[in-house]
Amino acid sequence: MTDAPLNLFNSLTRQLEEFRPVHEGEARVYSCGPTVYNYPHIGNMRAYVFADVLGRTLSWKGYELTHIINITDVGHLTDDGDAGEDKMEKMAAAKAQSIWDIAKHYTEAYWADVKALNIREPAKWSVATDYIDEMIDFAKGIADRHCYELDTGLYFDVSTVADYGRLARAVTEEGEGRIDTVEGKRNAADFAIWRKTPAGETRQMEWDSPWGKGAPGWHLECSVMGEKLLGFPFDIHTGGIDHREIHHPNEIAQNQAFCGCGGLDVATHSGAKIWMHNNFLVERSGKMSKSSGEFLRLQLLIDKGYHPLAYRMMCLQAHYRSELEFSWAGLGAALTRLKRIVMAAEKLQDASARDASHPKFAALRDKFAAAMSDDLNTAVALVSLEEALAMKKVDASVKRAVIEEMDQVLGLGLFGLTRTDLRIRPSDARITEAEIEAELFRRKEARVAKDFAASDAIRESLADSGVEVMDGDPLGWEWKL
Numbered sequence: 001m002t003d004a005p006l007n008l009f010n011s012l013t014r015q016l017e018e019f020r021p022v023h024e025g026e027a028r029v030y031s032c033g034p035t036v037y038n039y040p041h042i043g044n045m046r047a048y049v050f051a052d053v054l055g056r057t058l059s060w061k062g063y064e065l066t067h068i069i070n071i072t073d074v075g076h077l078t079d080d081g082d083a084g085e086d087k088m089e090k091m092a093a094a095k096a097q098s099i100w101d102i103a104k105h106y107t108e109a110y111w112a113d114v115k116a117l118n119i120r121e122p123a124k125w126s127v128a129t130d131y132i133d134e135m136i137d138f139a140k141g142i143a144d145r146h147c148y149e150l151d152t153g154l155y156f157d158v159s160t161v162a163d164y165g166r167l168a169r170a171v172t173e174e175g176e177g178r179i180d181t182v183e184g185k186r187n188a189a190d191f192a193i194w195r196k197t198p199a200g201e202t203r204q205m206e207w208d209s210p211w212g213k214g215a216p217g218w219h220l221e222c223s224v225m226g227e228k229l230l231g232f233p234f235d236i237h238t239g240g241i242d243h244r245e246i247h248h249p250n251e252i253a254q255n256q257a258f259c260g261c262g263g264l265d266v267a268t269h270s271g272a273k274i275w276m277h278n279n280f281l282v283e284r285s286g287k288m289s290k291s292s293g294e295f296l297r298l299q300l301l302i303d304k305g306y307h308p309l310a311y312r313m314m315c316l317q318a319h320y321r322s323e324l325e326f327s328w329a330g331l332g333a334a335l336t337r338l339k340r341i342v343m344a345a346e347k348l349q350d351a352s353a354r355d356a357s358h359p360k361f362a363a364l365r366d367k368f369a370a371a372m373s374d375d376l377n378t379a380v381a382l383v384s385l386e387e388a389l390a391m392k393k394v395d396a397s398v399k400r401a402v403i404e405e406m407d408q409v410l411g412l413g414l415f416g417l418t419r420t421d422l423r424i425r426p427s428d429a430r431i432t433e434a435e436i437e438a439e440l441f442r443r444k445e446a447r448v449a450k451d452f453a454a455s456d457a458i459r460e461s462l463a464d465s466g467v468e469v470m471d472g473d474p475l476g477w478e479w480k481l
């Protein structure tokens with residue numbers, strides 16, 4: 001079932017391309033990781049669910065996967081209005097803590113989300129500040145031919161490489177966007193690859209360099225870690241769609257400079273063969289903004305009683321290149337769908353997996369493979385999984401083998417999950433599960449005795465405690481908080 005060629009959408013060429021590895025039998029993937037100045041919001045986590053599905057698909061296709069995700073703990077600047085401060089420095093100052101403590105805390109919070117969403121660990125989490133020497137060496141290597149120095153730092157001259165901005169499909173006059181307009185820049189789009197610490201200031205994070213004390217520009221880290229850990233060209237570079245506009249075009253320009261290679265009609269001159277971008281998770285009321293008091297992070301979903309894998313399910317239901325609108329109702333529907341799948345899989349809990357290639361499942365497995373091979377169409381693949389679960393008159397061991405195989409790609413972890421795991425107590429619940437069960441037992445007795453007044457009274461008192469009694473729920477959930 002893994003025979004179909006894997007077609008992936010390359011943002012650089014804006015077309016589907018068959019995956020052909022640079023190194024026989026291998027797949028080398030770099031994903032831009034989080035800036036650990038704050039908790040990730042669930043939109044950020046969509047980027048890693050997508051990268052995880054890509055990695056799982058490559059493994060399932062038989063490639064030996066080397067996946068790198070970086071941790072950005074230096075260099076990523078705030079928006080224009082914030083006068084180009086480093087996000088890490090800013091948060092550390094606001095909290096009166098060291099940057100290292102901030103980075104540790106939010107890296108661990110990110111890892112907790114990664115785990116809760118069944119995102120597989122990459123081969124390496126590469127931390128930007130571990131690569132400062134390499135970044136300085138990289139910059140030294142390209143400085144003469146591609147950079148110029150101003151009082152504020154070392155700048156990359158984008159006119160020195162061919163096809164600058166090809167990935168964004170725009171010749172941007174707005175420039176780097178993340179830093180203040182800088183006096184003396186040769187082109188609006190030129191960007192800092194080293195930012196000098198302003199005279200008279202000290203920063204928590206600064207290093208000596210040929211261009212004075214300072215810190216690397218954000219784009220430099222990904223060029224350097226990609227090259228060091230995967231080698232140019234590697235197979236696939238991923239990130240959110242915002243990176244298609246500034247971060248990745250700048251990374252590509254640096255890579256071209258480093259390789260001394262030509263224009264981007266040859267995709268590998270960019271440093272990678274395929275550039276892939278997930279579209280955004282959007283939320284209309286602004287809760288995704290990290291500056292909103294209670295922003296949408298995974299823990300908020302859990303606190304409200306949604307299992308984190310309901311969010312993974314929500315992501316899988318959409319194509320990664322489509323915008324996905326977040327709503328609580330949508331999340332609830334995803335949870336219900338997951339419950340149904342888990343209930344069906346529970347019936348196979350005691351079966352041992354055997355013979356996935358049984359002819360009974362051949363058509364479904366082909367359908368699943370065709371969907372995943374069509375630019376990771378998880379929405380369609382999920383339907384094949386459900387159809388496989390619903391197959392009648394088939395051997396349980398065979399069915400289990402097929403489901404395990406599909407789940408290995410989708411990553412719901414079905415056989416480690418029970419229906420009760422999916423029932424999460426909201427953090428503001430005023431009643432315990434034991435109390436609910438006891439009340440429901442009393443209600444059952446009242447109904448047996450045909451005392452409907454008593455039964456209704458119990459139902460209402462439960463409702464006052466935030467419990468909805470669900471008689472006849474097809475999923476067999478008798479109540480929900």
Ligand code: AMP
Nearest residue numbers: 034035043044046047239240279280281
């Ligand atoms: P950051 O920590 O800001 O560097 O972002 C981490 C990742 O999340 C990057 O790949 C971004 O492109 C991606 N991202 C940011 N916002 C969203 C969103 N609303 N939906 C999906 N991906 C996002």
Ligand code: ZN
Nearest residue numbers: 032033222247
């Ligand atoms: Zn990056």
